[in-house]
Amino acid sequence: MSLEAWAAVAEIIGAITVVITLAYLAIQIRQNSSAIRSSNATTVHINTQNLAQAPMMDRELAEIILRAVNGDEELSRSEKLAAYAWFYQFLKTGELAYQSFVRGELDEEYWEASMRFYRSYYETPGFRTYWAERKSAFTEDFRKVVEKWMVESSTPVTRVDELYKSRPE
Numbered sequence: 001m002s003l004e005a006w007a008a009v010a011e012i013i014g015a016i017t018v019v020i021t022l023a024y025l026a027i028q029i030r031q032n033s034s035a036i037r038s039s040n041a042t043t044v045h046i047n048t049q050n051l052a053q054a055p056m057m058d059r060e061l062a063e064i065i066l067r068a069v070n071g072d073e074e075l076s077r078s079e080k081l082a083a084y085a086w087f088y089q090f091l092k093t094g095e096l097a098y099q100s101f102v103r104g105e106l107d108e109e110y111w112e113a114s115m116r117f118y119r120s121y122y123e124t125p126g127f128r129t130y131w132a133e134r135k136s137a138f139t140e141d142f143r144k145v146v147e148k149w150m151v152e153s154s155t156p157v158t159r160v161d162e163l164y165k166s167r168p169e
């Protein structure tokens with residue numbers, strides 16, 4: 001075989017190698033993207049669980065939160081601070097979930113279920129008051145979503161303050 005023939009064979013082998021390498025990289029990127037989506041969904045889930053643990057572990061905080069979501073005007077300054085800190089954490093958890101959904105890191109079914117959970121709080125008098133006072137602490141996109149939820153409720157939810165209203169301890 002001549003040198004030119006060997007050069008042509010080498011070019012063909014090089015081209016095949018490039019195609020194989022690109023295919024391999026595409027597979028790796030897809031797997032990496034899937035792993036990132038899974039990790040972000042797990043983070044959202046863990047954040048929500050951690051948020052739920054605070055009132056579960058601290059009955060006094062649970063009572064403060066329930067009074068706050070009912071719009072109790074008699075909360076002391078420290079109680080209001082505790083409730084507002086929890087509301088902030090709750091909303092930031094929701095904002096993270098929303099951002100993950102928008103980026104395609106949460107599937108729609110999970111997001112819709114999460115939204116119903118968040119709305120059970122968002123629709124309470126105390127959360128609406130908090131939101132009116134503090135919404136500037138959240139991204140514009142998330143503010144628009146929350147405002148839309150507050151106006152149009154396509155799926156009925158039981159507000160959290162109604163859920164726990166008259167149940168004995």
